[in-house]
Amino acid sequence: MAAIELRNIVKVFSDKRRGRDLLTLDNINLDIEANDFACLLGPSGCGKSTLLNIIAGFEQATSGRTLVDGKQVERPGSDRGVVFQQPTLMPWLTAIDNVAFHLKLKGVAKAERYDRAMEFIDLVGLRGFEHHHPSELSGGMNQRVGIARALLMNPSVILMDEPFAALDAQTKLEMQEELVAIWQKRRCTIVFVTHSVDEALVLGNKIVVMTKRPGRIREAVNFDLPRPRDITSPEFNDAKRRILSLIREESTRLAQAS
Amino acid sequence: MTSVTDAAPAKPAFRLTRLFQGLERVVVPALLIAGWEAFARSGVLPPALLPAPSAVLHALGDWVFGFDETTQTYSGHWLRDALASALRVFGGFALASLLGILAGVAIGWSRLFEKTLEPTLQMLRPIPPVSWIPLAIIWFGIADKPAIFLVFLGAFFPVLMNSIHGVKTVDHNLVRAGAMMGASQRQMLTDIVLPAALPSIFAGLRIAVGSAWMLTVTAEMVAVKSGLGYVLWDSYYFLRYDIVLAAMISIGLLGYLSDLGLKAIMARTLRWQTTTTVQGRAG
Ligand SMILES: Nc1ncnc2c1ncn2[C@@H]1O[C@H](COP(=O)(O)OP(=O)(O)OP(=O)(O)O)[C@@H](O)[C@H]1O
Ligand SMILES: [Mg+2]
Numbered sequence: 001m002a003a004i005e006l007r008n009i010v011k012v013f014s015d016k017r018r019g020r021d022l023l024t025l026d027n028i029n030l031d032i033e034a035n036d037f038a039c040l041l042g043p044s045g046c047g048k049s050t051l052l053n054i055i056a057g058f059e060q061a062t063s064g065r066t067l068v069d070g071k072q073v074e075r076p077g078s079d080r081g082v083v084f085q086q087p088t089l090m091p092w093l094t095a096i097d098n099v100a101f102h103l104k105l106k107g108v109a110k111a112e113r114y115d116r117a118m119e120f121i122d123l124v125g126l127r128g129f130e131h132h133h134p135s136e137l138s139g140g141m142n143q144r145v146g147i148a149r150a151l152l153m154n155p156s157v158i159l160m161d162e163p164f165a166a167l168d169a170q171t172k173l174e175m176q177e178e179l180v181a182i183w184q185k186r187r188c189t190i191v192f193v194t195h196s197v198d199e200a201l202v203l204g205n206k207i208v209v210m211t212k213r214p215g216r217i218r219e220a221v222n223f224d225l226p227r228p229r230d231i232t233s234p235e236f237n238d239a240k241r242r243i244l245s246l247i248r249e250e251s252t253r254l255a256q257a258s
Numbered sequence: 259m260t261s262v263t264d265a266a267p268a269k270p271a272f273r274l275t276r277l278f279q280g281l282e283r284v285v286v287p288a289l290l291i292a293g294w295e296a297f298a299r300s301g302v303l304p305p306a307l308l309p310a311p312s313a314v315l316h317a318l319g320d321w322v323f324g325f326d327e328t329t330q331t332y333s334g335h336w337l338r339d340a341l342a343s344a345l346r347v348f349g350g351f352a353l354a355s356l357l358g359i360l361a362g363v364a365i366g367w368s369r370l371f372e373k374t375l376e377p378t379l380q381m382l383r384p385i386p387p388v389s390w391i392p393l394a395i396i397w398f399g400i401a402d403k404p405a406i407f408l409v410f411l412g413a414f415f416p417v418l419m420n421s422i423h424g425v426k427t428v429d430h431n432l433v434r435a436g437a438m439m440g441a442s443q444r445q446m447l448t449d450i451v452l453p454a455a456l457p458s459i460f461a462g463l464r465i466a467v468g469s470a471w472m473l474t475v476t477a478e479m480v481a482v483k484s485g486l487g488y489v490l491w492d493s494y495y496f497l498r499y500d501i502v503l504a505a506m507i508s509i510g511l512l513g514y515l516s517d518l519g520l521k522a523i524m525a526r527t528l529r530w531q532t533t534t535t536v537q538g539r540a541g
Contacts, residue, residue: 058434078440088431092453092530102439105449133530153439 009064039200042210081150087142120148309500318504350409362421405477413466420462424455
C-alpha cells in the first residue's frame with residue numbers, strides 16, 4: 001500500500017463570474033510510496049497547488065479518490081503537515097508561538113511547548129529570533145518558521161508548496177540539505193512542489209512531471225542518485241536532460257496542436 | 259543629535275524651526291479664539307448671546323471648582339454631572355461591545371446566524387437611535403435606563419458591522435493552517451478567527467465610543483434630569499450660553515479622553531501589528 005494514492009482525480013473549478021468551468025486537474029493517477037521524497041514539477045498554473053490542497057484536505061476533488069495511509073482524505077489533519085506557498089503564519093504570534101501552535105491546540109503546557117519548539121527553531125536556524133513577530137522577520141525567515149511548524153507536528157506526510165522560492169541561493173542550498181537530512185533521519189513521506197528542475201533533482205527520489213493546464217501526470221520517474229548529490233556530475237546532467245526533454249516534448253506537442 | 263545641530267551657526271535657526279513646529283498646531287485655534295474674544299467684546303452681539311471665550315472659561319471654572327457661583331445651581335457640581343454622563347456612556351458602551359462582538363462574530367462565522375439574525379439587525383440599523391426616544395421613555399421612564407438604551411443602540415451597530423467584517427475577511431489560509439494543525443471548530447474561533455478580527459473589532463469600538471457620547475448627551479437633553487447634556491439643555495432655557503459652551507467643551511474633552519484610553523488599550527493588545535497600521539503615520 002502506497003502512502004499516498006491518487007485515483008482518477010479530476011478537479012473542475014466553476015468560474016461563476018465568467019460562467020464557465022475550468023478543468024484544472026484531468027484524471028490524475030499517482031502512487032507515492034511511504035518514505036518517498038516526491039518532487040512535483042510543472043509549469044505555473046498547471047494545478048500543483050491544487051493537487052497538494054486536495055491531498056491536504058483543503059479542497060475536495062470533483063471526482064476521484066485520495067487515500068493517505070489507506071484512509072480516504074476528508075478534511076485537513078495534523079497527520080499531514082503543510083508548508084504553504086505563502087508563509088501563512090499567525091501574525092499576532094511570535095515565531096516560537098507559531099511553531100508551537102499545534103501543541104497549544106493540544107493543551108500542552110507552555111514550558112514544554114517552548115522546549116520542543118526550540119528544537120525546531122534551531123533546526124531552521126532561527127535561534128535569537130524566536131520572540132519576533134512575523135512582521136519583524138524577512139520573507140525567507142517566515143517561510144522557515146512555517147517549515148519548523150510543519151515538522152514539529154511530526155506528520156507522516158509533509159506537503160510543501162515551493163517552500164524555498166523566496167530564499168536566496170545560499171540559504172536555499174542550506175535548507176535543501178537540511179530538509180534531506182531531516183527526511184533521511186525521520187523517514188517521512190514528502191511531496192515537494194517546485195518548478196525548478198535542479199531543485200527537484202537535488203531533493204527527490206521520485207520526480208513527477210506534470211503537463212500544462214489542464215494538469216495531467218506526464219511521467220513519474222524514480223531517481224536514485226546517491227546523496228549528497230553533485231549537480232555537476234554526468235549522472236545528474238543525464239537525468240536533467242531527460243526531465244527537460246519530457247518538458248520540451250510537451251511544449252512542442254502543444255505548439256503543434258495549436 | 260545629528261552633526262548639523264552641533265555646528266554652532268546652525269543652532270539658532272534650528273531652534274527657531276523647532277519652536278515653529280511646536281506652534282504650528284496651535285496657530286489656527288489661537289487665532290480663532292483671539293478673533294472670537296475680540297468680536298464678542300466689540301459688542302455687535304449682546305454678550306448673553308455670544309459669550310467671550312474668557313466668559314466660557316470662567317463658567318467652566320466655576321462649574322468645576324465652584325469659586326463664585328456664576329453657574330448658580332451647577333457651581334462646583336461638574337464632577338457629579340460628568341460622572342453621571344460617563345456612567346451612562348460606559349454602561350451602554352459595555353453592553354453594546356459585548357453583544358456587538360458576540361453577534362458580529364456569530365454572523366461572520368456561521369451561515370446559520372447570518373441567515374437568521376442578520377436581516378433583522380440590518381433592518382433595525384438604519385433607524386436613527388434618536389427616533390427610539392419616545393419608546394425608550396415609555397419603556398424605561400425618565401432615568402438612567404432610557405439613556406443607556408440609546409447609547410447601546412448607537413454603539414451596538416458600529417461594533418456589530420466591524421466585527422462581521424473582521425471575521426469575514428480573515429485570511430482563509432490562516433483558517434486552513436489552523437485546520438492543518440488540528441484545531442477544533444471552537445479553537446478555530448477563539449485562537450484564530452477572533453485574534454485575526456481584533457484590529458477590525460477595535461476600529462468598531464472606537465467609532466462606537468464616539469456615538470456613545472453623542473447619544474448620552476441627546477438622551478440627557480430629553481429623557482434624563484442629570485448629566486452634561488441636561489446641564490446644556492437646561493442652561494439654554496435660561497439663556498446661559500456660556501454654560502452651554504462650557505458643557506460642549508466638557509463633552510468634547512471627555513469623548514476625546516475615552517478615545518485616547520481605547521487607543522492605548524488597542525496599542526497594547528495589537529502590539530504585533532506594526533505601529534504604522536495601529537496608530538497611523540507617526541508624527
Ligand atoms: N479557488 C480557485 N478558484 C478558481 N480557480 C482556481 C482556484 N485555485 C486555482 N484555480 C485555477 O487553477 C489553476 C491551477 O492553479 P494552481 O494554484 O494549482 O497552480 P500551480 O501549479 O500551483 O501554479 P504556480 O506554480 O504558479 O503556483 C489556475 O489556472 C488557477 O486559475
Ligand atoms: Mg502554486
